[in-house]
Amino acid sequence: MRVSELSDDDRKWVQERTELLFGGDFVVSRDEVHDPHKLPGFIATEGPERVGLATYSIDGPDCELVTIDSLCQFMGIGTLLLERVEETARQAGCTRIWCITTNDNLDAQRFFQKRGFVISEVRLGSMAKIRLLKPNVPRIGCYGIPLRDEIELSKPLVDLPSREPFQLPPIDC
C-alpha cells in the first residue's frame, strides 16, 4: 500500500467520498465549515485503487484531522494515514492534533483512543444544529445508534520525556 500527498486529480473523488460519508461535501467542526476537497491531505492506494484518505488543517500549534476515511476497515489503512498526518503536523511545529467524531462512531472512538487521543470535549445534542446546515445527516448512525452528539478528541504531539522504567526494590525473603 502506498500513501501519498493528495493531488488535484484526487479532489473530485475526495468531494464524492465526503458527500457519501458526511451527508454533504463539507464538514462542520466547532462552528467552522471545511471543504475537505480543498484541504491538504493524503491518499492511500493499493495498486491503481484509492483505498483511503485523510485531510487536515493546520492552525498555529494545532492540527485538526478534518476527515479520515478508510474504504477497507481493519487492514491498517487508517493507521498509516493518521501517522502521515501526525508526522506532517510535527514537522509544521504543531503540538496538538485533534478531531471530531460522533457518539455512534464506536470504531472511530476505539481507533483514536488506542492511538493516544483522549476525549477532550463532548457536545451533547449538537448534531441537531449541524442538521440545520446538513439535512442529509442521518438520525440513526453506526450500529443503529441514534446520532446525537459530537465527541472531540485530542492528542499532544510533543515528545514526552521518557521515564526510567520503574523497578521494585529488592525484597528480602
Ligand SMILES: CC(C)(COP(=O)(O)OP(=O)(O)OC[C@H]1O[C@@H](n2cnc3c(N)ncnc32)[C@H](O)[C@@H]1OP(=O)(O)O)[C@@H](O)C(=O)NCCC(=O)NCCS
Ligand atoms: C476510523 C477509521 C478511519 C479507522 O480506519 P481503519 O483503516 O479501519 O484503521 P486500521 O485498520 O489502521 O486500525 C483499525 C484496527 O484494525 C487492526 N488491524 C490493522 N491491520 C489489520 C490486519 N491486517 N488484520 C486485522 N486487523 C488489522 C488494527 O490493529 C486496529 O485495531 P486496534 O484499534 O484494536 O488497534 C475507519 O473505521 C473509517 O474510515 N471509518 C469511517 C469514517 C470515519 O468514521 N472517520 C472518523 C471520523 S472523521
